[in-house]
Amino acid sequence: MQTENYLIRKPSLEKLFNNLIGSGKTIFAPKAKGKLALFDNVKAYGEITEDYIVTANSAKSVVFPRTEKLFSYHKSKEKTEITDAANSSFPEVILWGTRPCDAAAFIPLTDTFNGDYKDIIFNSRREKVLLLSFSCNKSDDYCFCTSVNSGPGNTSGSDVLFTKLPGGDYLAEVMTPKGQLLVRESIDLFEPKPEEDKDRNLAVVANRFNQKEIQAKLQNLFENPVWDDKSRACLGCGSCAYVCPVCSCFDIQDEAHGNKGTHLRCWDSCGFGLFTLHTSGHNPRETQSARWRQRILHKFLYIPNKSKIAGCVGCGRCSRSCPADINILETLTSL
Amino acid sequence: MSNQNIYIPYLMRIEKITLEAPGVKTFRLKFENEQDAGTFSFRAGQFGEYSIMGVGESTFCIASSPTRKGYIECTFRQAGKVTSALALAEEGDIVGFRGPYGNTFPMDEWKGKNLLFIAGGIALPPMRCVIWNALDTRENFKDITIVYGAKSVDDLVYKDELMEWRSRPDVKLVTTVDPGGETLDWKGEIGFVPSVLEKTAPSAENTIAIVCGPPIMIKFTFPVLEKLGFTEENIFTTLENRMKCGFGKCGRCNVGEVYVCKDGPVFSYAQLKLLPAEY
Numbered sequence: 001m002q003t004e005n006y007l008i009r010k011p012s013l014e015k016l017f018n019n020l021i022g023s024g025k026t027i028f029a030p031k032a033k034g035k036l037a038l039f040d041n042v043k044a045y046g047e048i049t050e051d052y053i054v055t056a057n058s059a060k061s062v063v064f065p066r067t068e069k070l071f072s073y074h075k076s077k078e079k080t081e082i083t084d085a086a087n088s089s090f091p092e093v094i095l096w097g098t099r100p101c102d103a104a105a106f107i108p109l110t111d112t113f114n115g116d117y118k119d120i121i122f123n124s125r126r127e128k129v130l131l132l133s134f135s136c137n138k139s140d141d142y143c144f145c146t147s148v149n150s151g152p153g154n155t156s157g158s159d160v161l162f163t164k165l166p167g168g169d170y171l172a173e174v175m176t177p178k179g180q181l182l183v184r185e186s187i188d189l190f191e192p193k194p195e196e197d198k199d200r201n202l203a204v205v206a207n208r209f210n211q212k213e214i215q216a217k218l219q220n221l222f223e224n225p226v227w228d229d230k231s232r233a234c235l236g237c238g239s240c241a242y243v244c245p246v247c248s249c250f251d252i253q254d255e256a257h258g259n260k261g262t263h264l265r266c267w268d269s270c271g272f273g274l275f276t277l278h279t280s281g282h283n284p285r286e287t288q289s290a291r292w293r294q295r296i297l298h299k300f301l302y303i304p305n306k307s308k309i310a311g312c313v314g315c316g317r318c319s320r321s322c323p324a325d326i327n328i329l330e331t332l333t334s335l
Numbered sequence: 336m337s338n339q340n341i342y343i344p345y346l347m348r349i350e351k352i353t354l355e356a357p358g359v360k361t362f363r364l365k366f367e368n369e370q371d372a373g374t375f376s377f378r379a380g381q382f383g384e385y386s387i388m389g390v391g392e393s394t395f396c397i398a399s400s401p402t403r404k405g406y407i408e409c410t411f412r413q414a415g416k417v418t419s420a421l422a423l424a425e426e427g428d429i430v431g432f433r434g435p436y437g438n439t440f441p442m443d444e445w446k447g448k449n450l451l452f453i454a455g456g457i458a459l460p461p462m463r464c465v466i467w468n469a470l471d472t473r474e475n476f477k478d479i480t481i482v483y484g485a486k487s488v489d490d491l492v493y494k495d496e497l498m499e500w501r502s503r504p505d506v507k508l509v510t511t512v513d514p515g516g517e518t519l520d521w522k523g524e525i526g527f528v529p530s531v532l533e534k535t536a537p538s539a540e541n542t543i544a545i546v547c548g549p550p551i552m553i554k555f556t557f558p559v560l561e562k563l564g565f566t567e568e569n570i571f572t573t574l575e576n577r578m579k580c581g582f583g584k585c586g587r588c589n590v591g592e593v594y595v596c597k598d599g600p601v602f603s604y605a606q607l608k609l610l611p612a613e614y
Contacts, residue, residue, distance in 0.1 A: 070342040073388045080388065080429045086340040116597075117582055120340050222591065222611045249586030252342075252579045256389030263342065263388070268585070276577050276587050279415040282550070284576060284590070284613045294589075302592045 003155070004174040004183070005193035008162070012189040013170060017045045019186050020094055028062060029096040030055045039095070048097060053140050054315050058245035059102050060109060062093045063125045066242075068265040070121065070252075075259045086120045090128055098133040101143075101315040103157030104150045105245030106131065111307050112248045130178055133158035139203040142316030144329055147209050150313055152202040165196045173198075209332050211300070211310055217335050218301040222293070230331040231292035233324035238269030240318035240328075246299070246311050249275075270294045296331060341582065344386055344431030345371050350406065352426050355492040356485075359457060360422060361398065361410040364432060376435075377401055379442055379468045380461070380573060380601045383434025384581050385409055385421065393417035394578045396600075397435060398460035400467035407432070410460040410492060436581040437600050440465050440545065440571060442475075449478040451537050453556055455528050455548025456485045459492050461573050461600075462547050466500075473505060480507040480537050484528040484552075487516030509535050529555040532563075539564035546572045557604060570604035574614050590614045 008016070020027060021043065029048045030037040037052030039059050069085040095102075110126055113119035136143075136152035145151055155161045159179035162170040171194055174183050183190055241247040251268040255261055268275060271291050277283045285291050303311030312328075319327040347364035355361055366372035378401055386392040393415070399408035413422040424430060442465070450469055454462045469476050481500060485491045491510065500508045511524035511531040524531045528548065544565050546556050553572060560570055576588035576595045583597035590613040593599065602610075 071340065075388060075429075080346055082343060082346075084340050084343055112584065115583060117341050117584075119584075248584075250579070250584070252392060252585070254386075254389050254391050259389075261389040265342075268579075268587075270586065278575070278577055279418075290613075297591075298586070298589075302589070305592060 001175075001177060001180070004180065006172040006174070006183065006190040007169060007192065007194045008172045008190055009169045013162070014045045016186050016189050017048075017096065019189075020182075023185075025094050026091050027094045027096050028059065039097075042096075053136065053138055053143065054099050054101065054317060055097075056243065056317070056321065058105065058243060058315070058317060059095050059098050060105065060245050060248075062095060062129055063106070063122060064109065064113075064248060064267075066267050068121060070263045070265055072262045073260065086124065090124045092128045092130075093125075094130045094132060096132045098131050098158070099136055099315070100133055100152060100154040100156070100158065100161070101145045101150055101313040102245055103131045103133045103161075104145075104154060104313045105315070106157045108246050108303060108307065108309055108311050108313075109248055111309070130182060131158045131160075132179075132182075133161045135161060135163040135198075135201070136203040136205075137164055137201060139205045140316070142319045142327070142329075143203075143205045143314060144208045144316060145314035146205045146207045148211055148310045148312050148314040152205055153198055163198050163201055165194060165201055169194070171196065171198055171201075205314075208329055211304070214300050214332055214335060215304050218297055221335065222297075226331065226334060227293040227296075228287075228289040230326065230334070231289045233326055234271065234288045234292060235324055236271050236273055236288055236291065237323060238271045239321045239323065240295070240326075241269035241271060242267060243317040243321045245313060245315060245317070270298065292331075296328075300332070342433070344384070344392075344433045345375070347407075347430050347432045349424055349426050349428050349430060352424075355410060355494070356490045358413045358422075359410060359490075359492055360413075361408055361460075361493075362421075362424075362430070363399075363406050363408050364430065365406050367429065372405060377407070378435075378439035379465045380440040381435035381437050382461075382581070382596075382600060383407075383409075383432050383436060384578075385411075385417075386431035386433075387417060387420040387424065388431060390420040391417045392431070392433070392579075393421070394575075394581065396461035396464065396573070398463050400464050400471060402468055402471035410457070410463075412457050433581060436596055438598065440601050442468060445543050446475045447541075448476060449480070449538070449540075449542040450476055451542050451544045452479075452481045452483075453528060453532055453544060453546045453548070454481075454483045455552040456490060457492065458547040458549065458552075459483055462545060463493060463496070465545060470503075470506070477541070478507065479505065480509070480535075482509045482511070482528060482532050482535060482537075484511040484513070484524075484526075484531060485516070486513050488512055488518045488521055490516070527555070528552050529559045532556060533559045536563060539566075539569070542569065544570045546570060560604075567605040567608060568603055572602060572604065572607065573600045574602060574607075575600065576614055 031040040032049040036056040113122040299311035346367040351363040353361040384392040579585040588595040
């Protein structure tokens with residue numbers, strides 16, 4: 001669809017929020033918590049913070065919850081009954097305040113859950129999510145979106161992208177039919193598009209590496225001292241995977257209460273030693289360096305080889321959250 | 336399948352339990368739902384996720400042959416949480432099964448060839464599926480040789496079937512146990528599988544070798560096969576890695592770029608040589 005551009009004034013943005021809340025939508029937006037900004041359920045416009053580069057957590061949990069019920073069961077002497085969680089009703093969710101990197105992450109994430117098998121639960125959630133993103137007007141040294149085909153004003157994945165202009169008003173770029181519908185419902189809040197150049201109002205994010213070059217190098221780098229060098233401090237805590245908007249590796253666990261229970265899909269991490277451990281005690285990825293290598297290869301070699309897009313959007317969350325101060329950029333730029 | 340929740344298992348009733356060896360059991364499973372029994376099909380080499388609801392799922396091959404309709408069988412050793420719960424199940428109980436997953440042994444391409452099966456210990460089950468498939472379509476293959484070893488006589492699985500294979504004129508069966516694992520009346524070989532294979536010296540001419548066993552056995556068997564003249568394209572094995580989903584999503588069974596669950600579990604030695612040591 002052809003992009004539609006509008007101007008929306010700052011006070012109208014709040015009205016738009018109130019219209020959405022008024023129509024019963026669930027809204028997740030950045031909320032200040034101590035020094036952090038976190039995507040969280042918000043009920044009032046005043047709860048939203050604008051003071052963040054990216055939130056500490058990603059927005060992926062609205063489509064890929066940390067714990068997702070796949071089915072529930074009830075066992076009795078005579079029979080076993082299964083209730084399919086795919087038949088549940090999933091909420092309509094608006095993500096307000098996603099950054100272009102967050103929105104871009106929905107592309108590889110959706111791709112992963114839609115190979116030969118189209119994940120019915122993931123897709124049911126995804127269809128009901130609307131992304132209202134905000135361009136970045138500040139960045140930090142952890143950001144590298146421009147190295148992975150994105151950028152501080154990139155529209156990929158967003159339904160509407162708002163860019164703050166010098167006067168405090170916003171440029172609204174409507175990217176999808178879903179975004180169009182939202183604008184139509186509150187059309188009185190939108191004005192003809194401003195003349196302002198969008199790019200002049202964006203943060204500057206330096207290009208740190210060439211993704212194609214990294215992909216080519218990784219093809220023959222399975223055995224290399226860099227993995228050990230760069231992972232020596234790794235604690236195997238898995239926080240990089242938990243904050244990553246693209247990471248989607250999962251575990252399957254059962255939770256039983258007497259003769260009833262649920263079958264669950266839970267976030268997992270290739271950084272955990274238990275991730276690949278066989279029952280026999282054999283572990284194909286025995287060391288933390290083998291696990292770090294898997295993380296890098298999966299994102300920058302395996303996913304791009306398969307889907308032509310990187311499994312990383314350059315948000316820098318993994319590096320910001322690492323308790324051992326391991327920076328993914330340091331590994332990527334030292335290959 | 337594409338519009339359904341793939342995680343919902345078939346409900347299977349345990350029709351028969353056979354104790355194969357200490358800690359090793361075979362379950363014969365029948366579909367609770369008649370309709371499922373009619374639509375379900377699989378091919379030799381594929382696997383599934385077997386579950387006890389409330390405990391979890393465990394990955395094993397389908398150990399019965401696709402030529403035997405109406406049921407599937409699995410053979411497992413009691414080792415972890417799920418297999419311990421499975422081991423407590425009784426005939427008539429319900430278990431879950433998801434599958435079939437993975438690729439298959441290219442048996443159509445093996446028509447007119449000799450088949451050499453080499454298995455160690457609890458790795459006979461994935462091969463038993465192929466062996467019975469070949470025996471049930473015997474006219475498609477020439478000589479069938481089976482070299483099977485275990486730690487001790489007690490640890491050999493499918494003891495009744497070994498007797499049956501031994502008595503068949505169209506099968507050559509060589510059984511062996513590790514030194515010290517023999518009993519007083521043991522009539523088979525004594526020695527490790529690779530050296531017994533070397534002594535048996537099957538011809539590589541027009542022959543496909545299918546190898547399955549613990550990593551250490553595989554490691555020493557491949558060089559023997561190469562010495563006997565087998566090319567790497569004519570040697571097949573089936574890999575195992577930790578799995579959760581079974582269809583390439585959960586992210587743990589990959590060996591380099593290759594997913595054991597989806598691209599495997601069956602690989603030729605030629606394919607295996609291109610993979611990094613991550614299994």
